[in-house]
Amino acid sequence: AFVTTGEMxxxxxxxxxxxxxxxxxxxxMVQAIIAAAEAENAPVMIxxxxxxxxxxxxxxxxxxxxxxxxxxxVPVALHLDHGNSYELAEECARxxxxxxxxxxxxxxxxxxxxxxxxxxxxACGLPVEAELGTVGGKEDGMEAKPQYTDPxxxxxxxxxxxxxxxxxxxxxxxxxxxxxxxxxxxxxxAVREKVxxxxxxxxxxxxxxxxxxxxxxRGICKVNYATDLRIAFTAGVKKAIGExxxxxxxxxxxxxxxxxxxxxxxxxxxxLGSSGKA
Ligand code: 13P
Ligand code: ZN
Ligand code: NA
Numbered sequence: 001a002f003v004t005t006g007e008m009x010x011x012x013x014x015x016x017x018x019x020x021x022x023x024x025x026x027x028x029m030v031q032a033i034i035a036a037a038e039a040e041n042a043p044v045m046i047x048x049x050x051x052x053x054x055x056x057x058x059x060x061x062x063x064x065x066x067x068x069x070x071x072x073x074v075p076v077a078l079h080l081d082h083g084n085s086y087e088l089a090e091e092c093a094r095x096x097x098x099x100x101x102x103x104x105x106x107x108x109x110x111x112x113x114x115x116x117x118x119x120x121x122x123a124c125g126l127p128v129e130a131e132l133g134t135v136g137g138k139e140d141g142m143e144a145k146p147q148y149t150d151p152x153x154x155x156x157x158x159x160x161x162x163x164x165x166x167x168x169x170x171x172x173x174x175x176x177x178x179x180x181x182x183x184x185x186x187x188x189x190a191v192r193e194k195v196x197x198x199x200x201x202x203x204x205x206x207x208x209x210x211x212x213x214x215x216x217x218r219g220i221c222k223v224n225y226a227t228d229l230r231i232a233f234t235a236g237v238k239k240a241i242g243e244x245x246x247x248x249x250x251x252x253x254x255x256x257x258x259x260x261x262x263x264x265x266x267x268x269x270x271x272l273g274s275s276g277k278a
Contacts, residue, residue, distance in 0.1 A: 017273030023226035036265035133169030172203035192219035236260030
């Protein structure tokens with residue numbers, strides 16, 4: 001079923017587990033994520049960054065995901081990840097995305113609030129995620145110096161914007177970590193005390209499993225994975241081409257990438273506790 005995210009996040013919050021939000025880059029990754037969700041009987045979110053939407057636009061992803069989601073029982077949502085302009089958020093809403101993120105975290109505080117408020121108003125009830133503080137590393141080439149979320153500011157931000165979920169900055173980073181990430185778990189708990197809407201963890205590829213579980217225990221109910229799936233897909237394709245260097249049919253070697261992504265997504269769904277929650 002093609003759904004919005006309000007209900008699945010609310011259930012996850014009440015049930016003490018998290019929804020996997022998986023970044024897709026192409027048809028095969030969409031197929032893999034939906035197949036994994038079906039195999040695990042789990043609700044999922046598929047998300048695309050602005051960079052991915054430059055490769056293939058919102059029309060393309062909304063068309064593929066909405067059509068495929070209608071043919072399965074499990075809830076599947078389509079989310080704009082790190083939306084970087086009002087215009088892109090509007091275009092995604094128009095094309096059928098069921099959830100939006102507007103990321104004004106690099107703007108001065110009041111400008112972030114103003115932009116987020118405009119997107120919430122435009123979205124007419126579609127759930128909107130926003131972020132305060134910054135997740136480290138690169139998301140589509142935007143290098144950010146990490147600045148952790150302040151719990152009091154978070155409460156003010158959520159009240160003044162009317163967003164439906166909130167991305168915390170507690171020491172995770174996009175991409176591959178050099179060494180083990182040090183997460184500020186007490187800060188996460190402090191944000192949880194002040195903010196009642198669903199909390200989102202970004203940059204989760206590379207975070208050790210016990211730390212992911214601890215974040216969920218402390219109130220995270222949406223967990224984002226991008227890099228892990230890009231790595232799995234590429235490894236699958238490389239393996240296929242390595243084994244058959246004379247291969248020239250894309251559907252054959254891309255199928256190996258798809259298989260690798262499906263198996264990684266199934267593992268992650270189990271880690272997040274959303275297996276069987278559809
Ligand atoms: P990773 O690439 O570290 O998994 O981060 C994903 C993310 O936060 C997408 O918004
Ligand atoms: Zn992110
Ligand atoms: Na990461």
